[in-house]
Amino acid sequence: MDKITISEIYKYAGKEVKLGAWLANKRSSGKIAFLQLRDGTGFIQGVVVKSEVKEEIFQLAKSITQESSLYVTGQVTEDERSPLGYELQVTGIEVIHQAVDYPITPKEHGTEFLMDHRHLWLRSRRQHSVMKIRNEIIRATYEFFNQNGFTKVDPPILTGSAPEGTTELFHTKYFDEDAFLSQSGQLYMEAAAMALGKVFSFGPTFRAEKSKTRRHLIEFWMIEPEMAFYDFEDNLKVQEEYVSHIVQSVLDNCPIELKTLGRDTDKLAKIKAPFPRISYDDAIKLLHEKGFDDITWGDDFGAPHETSIAESFDKPVFITHYPKSLKPFYMQPAEDRDDVVLCADLIAPEGYGEIIGGSQRVHDYDMLKEQIEKHNLPAEAYKWYLELRQYGSVPHSGFGLGLERTVAWISGVEHVRETIPFPRLLNRLYP
Template sequence: MKTTIKEIGKHVEQSVTIGGWLANKRSSGKIAFLQLRDGTGFIQGVVVKAEVGEETFKLAKELTQESSVYVTGIVRADDRAPSGFELTVTGIELIHEAVDYPITPKEHGTEFLMDHRHLWLRSKRQHAIMRIRNEIIRATYEFFNEQGFVKVDPPILTGSSAEGTTNLFHTKYFDEDAYLSQSGQLYMEAAAMALGKVFSFGPTFRAEKSKTRRHLIEFWMIEPEMAFMDHEESLQVQENYVSSIIQSVLKNCEQELKALERDTAKLEAIKAPFPRISYDDAISFLQEKGYEIEWGEDFGAPHETAIAEAHDKPVFITNYPKDIKAFYMKPHPERDDVVLCADLIAPEGYGEIIGGSQRIDDAELLKERYDEHNLSEDAYGWYLDLRRYGSVPHSGFGLGLERTVAWISGTEHVRETIPFPRLLNRLYP
């Protein structure tokens, strides 16, 4: 019976065949131990010379790392094994012999591993991170579908910037200028006016010359927009969403978290509601801690980490100064110097994972913002139309997938949280 390592527990004491690769091996006299992987998981195959014969045992001992094989054997329950099972091998069929596989069990430098990213993905650690990433994506669709959201796909090629910044990748769109999208938000607002509650999930691009462990040039964003929803209601959606994906990872990725040696107790504590601190209070807190920062300045990584360390859950920093936030954010009803927005800061030094706000719904005020930010009405006229024709209170946010994967999986650098990272000095492979 053909099966996968993930499903092997359904066939205890039965003979099964799995197709896979040899991750590693060791032998002791007349027994060989094969570490096998098939994409769904890892399992040990035990080959006993007296039980399989000379030819099969010789093949087992000569197998090279990453050679592909069909392995047949009896499934045994084994509490000592990470997966709870191992395979008593009865037969091996070599599919393809790998020669001089470059990533050996010894230590390799980061640049070497990045040059061989297409192979590094096969390792146990990278396998675990990618499966956690997949679970977060699966749980995201489940959460928003259950909440009545509609999935909408905004364009990747745009004629303007969502946030009016210059960190854009420019290209030619036939005889026009175009840019790779840095956010689908503006288009999602249009979709929300048509469909009520919407979300997108796709790649975004920032031409930001940053080398920190939190930054990628190409990354994926989940961006919900919600009509008839104010800022506080949006915060509740955000904390419920983050709580939901963490519970899904804890439930469905137990083996992967164990392989990464993640402290799951810290994740188990992450349940809504999350604490909130105003920008004003955050500045006072940092100044009391000895940080040199003035009101009106944005927070850097050390500031966010200090604020996060004061809480045991993700923390919302609310109501930032208008001058350091995007043009579309709605002013606070009682203050014209701050806006109705929040950044969600993850614990353990992982920084901002969500940025969100209530959007301006008044056409005249938005037009004023265009003028303040030197935005062309030729490029942004369609966005102003959303306020001219049936404007409503609406809010939205964006969650950066890779930072979220890094936090939940306990991975230090975001380059390991995406299959093929695009970094400041890396476009290969």
């Protein structure tokens, strides 16, 4: 008898198989017991008919407790009512470990309780679906960049400099020096692009931002490509093609998970390049038309502003050419206007806010040196970054995509705390 996983059950229709699984839930109607089984690869219903199994097997099926671990044997049968398309006609059950008083029952639980039990909450069908979608986005990310000639480079997590200032960084001592947990690998990726042409990184980043919104985490993961000889327009094209690719990959490969989450896939099906664009200037005008009279040119956009702008489009929208005063020192000014920079934020539909920030980088040595001095950044810490402009500098561009916000948008969950296995929030370091 073959020992298989639920994800490959479709290969075994009509055959007897053995599963290692946990009991997610169960119900009984007297002469039939229905076991909701999960094994990490998926969920399937096991049906135990009293008249078709030994009495001890049926009694065991009725007495097994939630989240007990089992070996289950049975015949795979097709069932159109099942999201999987199959169920298991159980013939045997072997208990590996009997769980006692599992704390997360099928009743309603508060968020704080579930977060305190995050190590167990991950087992639920909903959380399983979100994690599978996250995994598909990661898989599709590697696929996209590998297919398009990018090289994966891993920037350091401990750094002596900060791309966007040190006010929101976690400080630590690095022996007898000051160091910070990285808020972005961008500066290092620029160095890598000068060596390898087109590069991308994927890793954890940290922001010591005291925010409690549904869009913020203290520790989150970023995908950060950087490209030599790419200007602002080239950069936007890569972004929209990349986002289109990951959305379509989730649609193709996670239909069960999207259905479990109740996601409106018609909205996702529209996410194909090219994406609409609106300049910061025009975005201000649009917000005034929508009744945001308090915002003026030079103000940054908050969540309500981004949501209102996104409501005018059914795809992600680029907001381009922000005021220079709002953006970091390394962004290239526009050729025709010194007060705005060649940057864009990509705003997701449905109120999920910014998922990408990107720009063309300053490649002129004197201009970058002036910006570093203007922002009072330590010259010694940025010496190596300036040297990139001394030895064969070229126009180059890049961006950063926040994985958790993207997972939240594509899966349709409200809060980013559900999109990372163990979220780090302002008041949460456990578990």
